Amino acid sequence: MNKVELLAPAGDLEKLKYAIAYGADAVYIGGQTFGLRAAAKNFSLDEMEDGIKFAHERGRKVYATLNIIPHNNDLKDLPEYLSRLEKMNVDAVIVSDPGTIAYIRKNNPKIEIHLSTQANTTNHLSASFWHSQGLPRVVLARELSLPEIRETIEKSPSSLEFEMFVHGAMCISYSGRCLLSNYLANRDANRGACAHPCRWQYHLLEEKRQGEYFPVLEDEKGTYFFNSKDLCLIGDLKEIIESGVKSLKIEGRMKSLYYVANVVRVYRDAIDSFYANSKEYEYNPKWLDELKKSSHRQYERGFYDGRPDGNAQIYDTASYERPYDFIGAVKSYDEDTKLAEIEQRNKFVIGDEIEVMQPGFKSFNQKVSTLFDSEMNPVAEAPHPKQKLFLLMDQPVKAFDILRKKREES
Numbered sequence: 001m002n003k004v005e006l007l008a009p010a011g012d013l014e015k016l017k018y019a020i021a022y023g024a025d026a027v028y029i030g031g032q033t034f035g036l037r038a039a040a041k042n043f044s045l046d047e048m049e050d051g052i053k054f055a056h057e058r059g060r061k062v063y064a065t066l067n068i069i070p071h072n073n074d075l076k077d078l079p080e081y082l083s084r085l086e087k088m089n090v091d092a093v094i095v096s097d098p099g100t101i102a103y104i105r106k107n108n109p110k111i112e113i114h115l116s117t118q119a120n121t122t123n124h125l126s127a128s129f130w131h132s133q134g135l136p137r138v139v140l141a142r143e144l145s146l147p148e149i150r151e152t153i154e155k156s157p158s159s160l161e162f163e164m165f166v167h168g169a170m171c172i173s174y175s176g177r178c179l180l181s182n183y184l185a186n187r188d189a190n191r192g193a194c195a196h197p198c199r200w201q202y203h204l205l206e207e208k209r210q211g212e213y214f215p216v217l218e219d220e221k222g223t224y225f226f227n228s229k230d231l232c233l234i235g236d237l238k239e240i241i242e243s244g245v246k247s248l249k250i251e252g253r254m255k256s257l258y259y260v261a262n263v264v265r266v267y268r269d270a271i272d273s274f275y276a277n278s279k280e281y282e283y284n285p286k287w288l289d290e291l292k293k294s295s296h297r298q299y300e301r302g303f304y305d306g307r308p309d310g311n312a313q314i315y316d317t318a319s320y321e322r323p324y325d326f327i328g329a330v331k332s333y334d335e336d337t338k339l340a341e342i343e344q345r346n347k348f349v350i351g352d353e354i355e356v357m358q359p360g361f362k363s364f365n366q367k368v369s370t371l372f373d374s375e376m377n378p379v380a381e382a383p384h385p386k387q388k389l390f391l392l393m394d395q396p397v398k399a400f401d402i403l404r405k406k407r408e409e410s
Helices: 013-021 045-057 072-088 098-107 124-132 146-154 180-185 234-243 257-276 285-291
Strands: 005-009 026-030 061-066 092-095 113-115 137-139 161-168 230-232 247-250 324-334 339-344 353-358 362-367 371-373 388-392 402-406
Touching: 005 013, 005 161, 005 257, 013 026, 013 045, 013 257, 026 045, 045 061, 045 072, 072 098, 092 098, 098 113, 124 137, 124 146, 146 161, 146 234, 161 234, 161 257, 234 247, 234 257, 234 285, 247 257, 257 285, 257 324, 257 353, 257 402, 324 353
Parallel strands: 005 026, 005 247, 026 061, 061 092, 092 113, 113 137, 137 161, 161 247
Antiparallel strands: 161 230, 324 339, 324 402, 339 388, 353 362, 353 402, 371 388
C-alpha cells in the first residue's frame, strides 16, 4: 500500500538527521535566503548538500522552502541558488510567488515545485489552476475543514497531490500572510522575519480615552487575544488519510531537536498502526500523552471541524507548556562497559530519574547512577551545555536516542 507521507520540519542539519532517524519520510528545510523562517538557524548551501545526501542514502526526501513574497532586490541571488539546489538533487522546492514559480519552470524545469500554504489554496479551482501550471503538489491552506478538504481533492485532477498541516503552531493571520510584524517591529513576516507580535500582551484603547487602557478580560495582566492554540490532529488520522491527502505536515522549523524527534515518532507510530490494520485501527490515547511531553501551547483542532470559536485562542499567557526537559543525546554506546557517550543539553545530576526515548515509539526509565566526564573522571552532575559525558545505562542504547527528565511540579 502506498502510505501517506510524514513530512517533518528541519531547522538545521542535526534536526534533519533526528527527524529521519525517528521516522520522517521527508523533511522540509530552509536555506539562509528565500525561506519564511529567517530566525531559524537554517542551512548553508554545504549543509543542504550534506542533508540531502544523508536523506537520499536512507530513501527519504528533502524539500527546500522558497516561499517568501520577494521584492526585486531579493531576486538577484535566485538564479545561482536554484542552480545549486538543482545540482544537489533537491526533491522539490516549496514556493508561493507566481513569478518565482514561472522563473523556475522556465530556467530550472527539472526542479519539482510544490505550492506553499502561503498561496492560500482553499478550493478545487485554485488547485486545478496550479496543477495546470505544472505543479504536482499543493499545500492546502490551514483554514479548511475536513469536508472542504475532501471536496477539493475529489474535484481536482487525480494526478494532483495534496499536503496538509496536522500539527504545530497556528498563525493568527490568514495562511500566514501577516502585516502586523512589519508595522509594529519593521520586520517583514512575508520575507521570513516575523517578530510574532500576535503573542504579545495587549489592552483595549478607546480613541476618545487616550491613556486609559482596558483589559479585554477581567485580568490585571491584560490579554493575549491574538494568541492561537497549537494544532493537533493525532486523533483524526484515519479520516485524514482516507480523504486522499498524500502528505501530513508537522510545523516547527524553529522548534528543538527533541520536539521534532518526539512529534515525528508519535505520528510515525500512528500512521504505521493505521496501515497495519486500517479496518480495526483505533486511536491510542498514549499518542496524545506523548505529544504533551513536548513543548507546546494548548492543543486545538484548528479549522478541521469548521470555523473555530473563541476556544481556539489562549487569553491568559503566551507561554509554552514544558513538562519535560531534554537533557541529553546519545552519541555512541559501548556494549562491554555499558557506558553511553552523551552530549548534555540541560542539567542533570546523580540520582535523577530519567527516561530514554528511542525511535520506534520505544522508551525506558532508569536512574542516573554512574556518570563520568570526558576524561573518565567520576562526576556528580552535568551542568555545562553540550558537555561530553559517559553515563552507565541499564539497557543498550544507540546513537540518536534521547534522554529526557520530567520537570518538578511547582
